[in-house]
Amino acid sequence: MTRTPSRADRAWPPSWLLVARTELRRRLRNRSAIVTAFVGPVALAAVFGVLLSGTSSIDVTIAVADDDASALTSDFTGSLVDADTGGDPDDHRDDPVTFVAIDAADAVQAVDDGEVDAAIVIPAGFGASITSGGGGELSVIRDPAGRISGAIAEAVAREFTIALSSRRLAAATAVSLGTAVDPASLDTFVDSTTTAIVEEEPGGGTIDAAGFYGVGMSIMFLFFTVSFAARSIVAERHNGVVPRMLASSAAPWEVATGKVVAVSALGLAGFTTVWGVTSLLFGSSWGSPVAVVALMVCTVLAVAGVATFVCGLARTEPQADGYTSMVAFALALLGGNFVGPGQAPAALRRVASFTPNGQAIDAFSRVAVDGAGIVDVLPQMAALLAFAVLLGSMGLARVTRVMTS
Amino acid sequence: MSGTDQREHSGAPVPGTAPSLPLLRCDGLVRRFGERTAVDGVSFHISAGETYGLLGPNGAGKTTTISMIAGILRPDGGRVELDGRRVDAHDPEAKRSLGLVPQEIALFDDLSAEENLRFFGSLQGLRGADLRARVAATLELVGLSDRAKDRISEFSGGMQRRANIAVGLLHRPRLLVLDEPTAGVDPQSRNQILESIEQLRAEGMAVLYTTHYMEEAERLCDRVGIIDRGRIVAEGTRRELVAQIGEHDRLVVRADGPLDAFAATVGTLAGVREVHVGTGSIDVVVDDAASTLAAVVDAATSDHVVVTGIEVREPNLEAVFLHLTGTALRDRGD
Numbered sequence: 001m002t003r004t005p006s007r008a009d010r011a012w013p014p015s016w017l018l019v020a021r022t023e024l025r026r027r028l029r030n031r032s033a034i035v036t037a038f039v040g041p042v043a044l045a046a047v048f049g050v051l052l053s054g055t056s057s058i059d060v061t062i063a064v065a066d067d068d069a070s071a072l073t074s075d076f077t078g079s080l081v082d083a084d085t086g087g088d089p090d091d092h093r094d095d096p097v098t099f100v101a102i103d104a105a106d107a108v109q110a111v112d113d114g115e116v117d118a119a120i121v122i123p124a125g126f127g128a129s130i131t132s133g134g135g136g137e138l139s140v141i142r143d144p145a146g147r148i149s150g151a152i153a154e155a156v157a158r159e160f161t162i163a164l165s166s167r168r169l170a171a172a173t174a175v176s177l178g179t180a181v182d183p184a185s186l187d188t189f190v191d192s193t194t195t196a197i198v199e200e201e202p203g204g205g206t207i208d209a210a211g212f213y214g215v216g217m218s219i220m221f222l223f224f225t226v227s228f229a230a231r232s233i234v235a236e237r238h239n240g241v242v243p244r245m246l247a248s249s250a251a252p253w254e255v256a257t258g259k260v261v262a263v264s265a266l267g268l269a270g271f272t273t274v275w276g277v278t279s280l281l282f283g284s285s286w287g288s289p290v291a292v293v294a295l296m297v298c299t300v301l302a303v304a305g306v307a308t309f310v311c312g313l314a315r316t317e318p319q320a321d322g323y324t325s326m327v328a329f330a331l332a333l334l335g336g337n338f339v340g341p342g343q344a345p346a347a348l349r350r351v352a353s354f355t356p357n358g359q360a361i362d363a364f365s366r367v368a369v370d371g372a373g374i375v376d377v378l379p380q381m382a383a384l385l386a387f388a389v390l391l392g393s394m395g396l397a398r399v400t401r402v403m404t405s
Numbered sequence: 406m407s408g409t410d411q412r413e414h415s416g417a418p419v420p421g422t423a424p425s426l427p428l429l430r431c432d433g434l435v436r437r438f439g440e441r442t443a444v445d446g447v448s449f450h451i452s453a454g455e456t457y458g459l460l461g462p463n464g465a466g467k468t469t470t471i472s473m474i475a476g477i478l479r480p481d482g483g484r485v486e487l488d489g490r491r492v493d494a495h496d497p498e499a500k501r502s503l504g505l506v507p508q509e510i511a512l513f514d515d516l517s518a519e520e521n522l523r524f525f526g527s528l529q530g531l532r533g534a535d536l537r538a539r540v541a542a543t544l545e546l547v548g549l550s551d552r553a554k555d556r557i558s559e560f561s562g563g564m565q566r567r568a569n570i571a572v573g574l575l576h577r578p579r580l581l582v583l584d585e586p587t588a589g590v591d592p593q594s595r596n597q598i599l600e601s602i603e604q605l606r607a608e609g610m611a612v613l614y615t616t617h618y619m620e621e622a623e624r625l626c627d628r629v630g631i632i633d634r635g636r637i638v639a640e641g642t643r644r645e646l647v648a649q650i651g652e653h654d655r656l657v658v659r660a661d662g663p664l665d666a667f668a669a670t671v672g673t674l675a676g677v678r679e680v681h682v683g684t685g686s687i688d689v690v691v692d693d694a695a696s697t698l699a700a701v702v703d704a705a706t707s708d709h710v711v712v713t714g715i716e717v718r719e720p721n722l723e724a725v726f727l728h729l730t731g732t733a734l735r736d737r738g739d
């Protein structure tokens with residue numbers, strides 16, 4: 001009557017794959033997978049493609065309500081409203097994305113009435129909170145029917161907060177490195193979201209700015225996507241599902257691996273989407289497809305390693321969020337996601353090679369700009385895989401302790 | 406308590422005597438959360454096929470104990486052995502013969518009952534036709550066959566409870582651990598749950614059952630451990646527990662006639678401890694009400710006393726609990 005299944009019964013699929021499969025099934029069912037793998041990346045690519053290359057078949061109007069009206073925020077709103085996002089530089093009517101100023105009180109109504117496609121609301125006190133070192137939160141009002149416009153508005157809002165935080169972190173990092181950072185070079189990123197830039201490489205090649213920021217932002221997007229693993233584990237520890245998996249004979253490392261594998265698959269899909277959209281729609285060239293695919297896989301693995309590491313630390317949801325943001329900003333900053341190639345101060349450039357995203361950006365730039373092939377970026381791929389193995393194993397070594405505490 | 410263990414297993418277990426080893430053995434389990442010691446040296450064992458109740462009020466340490474047994478919480482001290490093998494988070498195989506039904510509904514509420522069962526069943530090593538058959542049989546057992554394809558989020562509270570139980574017994578564990586499985590369900594669902602557990606028990610599955618409902622512990626459990634503030638303060642069958650605190654069964658016999666003579670006769674019967682004469686009734690303290698009842702009635706007949714009513718008072722676990730801890734079990738109401 002009672003029978004205990006033996007090892008031999010459970011050869012395939014292994015527990016981690018069962019966990020990954022169920023995670024993917026659930027994410028596909030509630031459509032969050034579609035957002036992370038397709039809609040978000042398309043919006044991201046559209047923002048960079050449209051804003052940077054000026055080609056477009058998109059016509060979106062986004063309202064910006066600045067309830068804060070601090071120096072910090074009026075700079076941002078002013079530059080958005082004045083921005084020429086494509087077409088004739090003197091004519092804003094042909095822009096693919098138009099930003100208009102609006103009163104916060106009218107924002108919801110304007111979206112409801114269809115006057116604008118989405119609205120970004122900066123709450124009162126935002127600037128003061130940022131300046132004093134606290135966090136800030138922007139809200140985005142989106143028309144449920146307009147996926148793309150909402151996603152663009154969210155992407156813009158996120159860029160702004162990332163830029164603010166990265167500048168704070170940059171200053172702190174520079175101080176701790178004992179170097180002075182030219183604030184102007186850090187401002188470049190903020191400007192870059194609204195300005196078309198074609199950067200000159202020291203070697204003389206021309207960097208396709210859309211492609212470059214596409215890579216940088218994809219990595220950030222990837223990072224946030226993959227770090228959902230830690231969040232999801234923490235949440236399911238609290239509702240009893242993770243303990244139940246452990247009681248059902250899954251080892252803690254198998255649960256963590258399964259979660260990370262599932263979100264990494266989505267991250268890879270998202271990365272591929274950005275590549276496809278920027279190349280096909282906006283004509284960016286990322287270089288040798290074989291090298292690009294190989295680099296993408298290695299980058300996703302490295303980011304998965306970082307996410308596993310965070311899984312090995314976070315015990316609560318705020319911790320999962322906090323560690324994720326901290327690690328993301330620190331890596332993005334040090335790895336040079338925010339500053340164009342050639343712009344980073346020398347000290348930062350040296351530090352960048354010790355971050356997975358720094359290695360990835362370096363490799364993607366070589367492939368895109370210098371026409372490097374897969375063989376030329378083997379060292380970077382090896383470095384990325386080393387990050388994956390090192391951070392991943394450190395995370396897995398800790399995950400048992402965290403899950404059974 | 407460990408005293409019981411020692412009585413039944415004097416000396417170290419001898420290799421080769423595996424069949425007589427308990428299925429589950431907890432030794433000196435300790436778990437702290439910061440300053441608070443939630444579980445403070447808990448030891449007990451459960452034999453194959455036995456139903457053991459862990460009875461205690463809120464915060465007594467029931468869930469913490471169970472979590473250590475299921476290998477999902479690291480003990481700060483002590484050890485758990487299941488089927489002679491130490492339970493350890495690093496060694497999932499040791500948990501194979503255990504099925505856990507957690508206190509909360511630990512299911513994916515965006516998946517159907519069947520999908521949940523398939524997932525957890527596959528983690529337990531079930532595959533293919535075997536898995537399908539077990540899922541179907543288990544849904545049948547808990548009365549959810551007709552709702553198999555519905556999402557957990559669309560279930561009523563009682564149905565969610567039953568689905569929660571189904572996951573724990575899907576792989577037919579040798580030991581089923583249930584943490585307050587009837588909390589917050591209506592009497593009908595509760596009865597259905599208790600009946601399924603009785604059925605499993607009859608099939609030979611050992612059960613560890615926590616509750617703070619006395620009636621459930623009395624109805625289901627062969628032995629009960631009373632846990633309070635992280636310690637097992639008493640353990641045994643209901644009768645043993647009751648005897649331990651000096652409480653006994655009572656027969657209150659209402660009768661007309663020469664009560665003093667009747668009381669004297671009853672006082673000489675085997676198994677009678679004390680007799681008190683009241684107005685219109687006598688109060689008899691006995692070892693076991695059921696076995697003494699007939700003799701008392703016979704004595705009434707021979708003493709020409711007319712019995713007008715007999716009331717049997719068996720002290721329950723509530724009395725034991727009150728005696729041992731000075732507090733009543735929390736009454737959640739039904």
Ligand SMILES: Nc1ncnc2c1ncn2[C@@H]1O[C@H](COP(=O)(O)OP(=O)(O)OP(=O)(O)O)[C@@H](O)[C@H]1O
Binds near residue numbers: 441462464470
């Ligand atoms: N994760 C935790 N962190 C801190 N304290 C905890 C934690 N889990 C349990 N405790 C504490 O340990 C003690 C025992 O809790 P436990 O959940 O084991 O009680 P219980 O007997 O299951 O109670 P209930 O009948 O309410 O379910 C309580 O004082 C509780 O507050």
Ligand SMILES: [Mg+2]
Binds near residue numbers: 468508
């Ligand atoms: Mg409990």
